[in-house]
Amino acid sequence: MRQLKSWFKGNKGFVFFLFGMVLVRSAVADWYGVPSGSMYPTLMIGDRIVTDRLAYDVKLPFTDVIVTSLADPQRGDIVTFTSPEDGVRLVKRVVGLPGDVVEMRGEELVVNGEKAVYAPAAGEVAARVAPDYTGQQLVLTEQILGQRHPIIVMPQRPALRSFGPVTVPPGEYLMLGDNRDASKDSRYIGFVRRELITGQVKRVAFSLDTDRYFLPRLERFGTALATP
Template identity: 65%
Template sequence: MFSPKKLIAENKGFILFMFGMVLVRSALADFYLVPSSSMYPTLVEGDRVICNRLAYDVKLPFTDVILSHVADPARGDIVTFSSPEDGTRLVKRLIAVPGDVVEMHDEQLVINGVPSDYQEAFDNPANHLTPRREYQGKQLVYQETLGTKQHGIIVMPERQAMRSFGPVTVPAGQYLMLGDNRDNSKDSRYIGFVKRELITGRVNRLLYSLDGDNYYLPRLERIAAKT
């Protein structure tokens, strides 16, 4: 006869191990599969990123309840968060912090009256562009400077997208997120600001990456790569 108590007793070590793994992923560090092209050229489809869940806050496991602050999210950070629209886990770049006045004019960001600097990048690998199966038009790659931080972005002049907005003031306790693939990202332009408690961690490094367009072979150059 089936006995739940016997089953638990015989598998106690495995059950404790699995519970510990779930607890670690909820409270300390998590792994996140990048499912779309919204963060090209920085993150590509098939990347598995490591998310530091203690980068900003200590939370009650399995909840969004903040127990204590560790550090403040900063402009330019890549973060994971739960979408305020439907709870979907997303990964985007944090562009503006509480109190910032943000606007965008024809793709150019202006934060607190200071325009961001852009330099066209000519040496970006072709496999870091939006896949041709998804978009066949022109893609331009720029290095965007936010304060002292630089990162790549992609713009698609032939695609319909929200290229201008604002000015808007970021409310207290909330943040503005954008995808690096600016014309192919559902971000704060569409889902609104993101509350701090919805941020689930910071991404600084990849674990590994599998190329779905090449029989899911590993991209060796992206193993343990920094973002």
């Protein structure tokens, strides 16, 4: 015990620094590495994303208990949340809000009776396909209810391309990955309760290309993820 006290006395500043970092990550802001292609072409494998944990709610540190609500998640937001299936941290896009009626028919999204409009993506994003799949990938722009963002579909890959219509329950949200045929989202894990949402992803801090010896993707450093 004396040795422990002596060690703490000699490293007190370091211990408080570590505690502060853990507290900040639990209550204010957090950062994660993107390990899979489920959010291509928006997020790439090797991106390091920053999550604003105060975007929607103030929570007790290290818990899902909401102290006060600051704002409501909006359709099109990219969020991190705890999977209701197994507790794994996931990042997806909010597609259905409480009370929305959502369905998908052969990959085409319908929300509250409005059908999404699809067109081939243009510019740099059109070439940003997932590196962990060798089959056909189509990069499209999906526009619905005033929101527009790119998605990927993989026609040759087995996937759940139709569901619903379903009504999103009060206090819950429907999440989809932008890489529609390679994402474990609300089609498989169900709706996500608000208290399980851990924050909003607003930008990429930095990015490393895992297929090129972790060389930095300088063009993605500090990239904002606002809906175009």
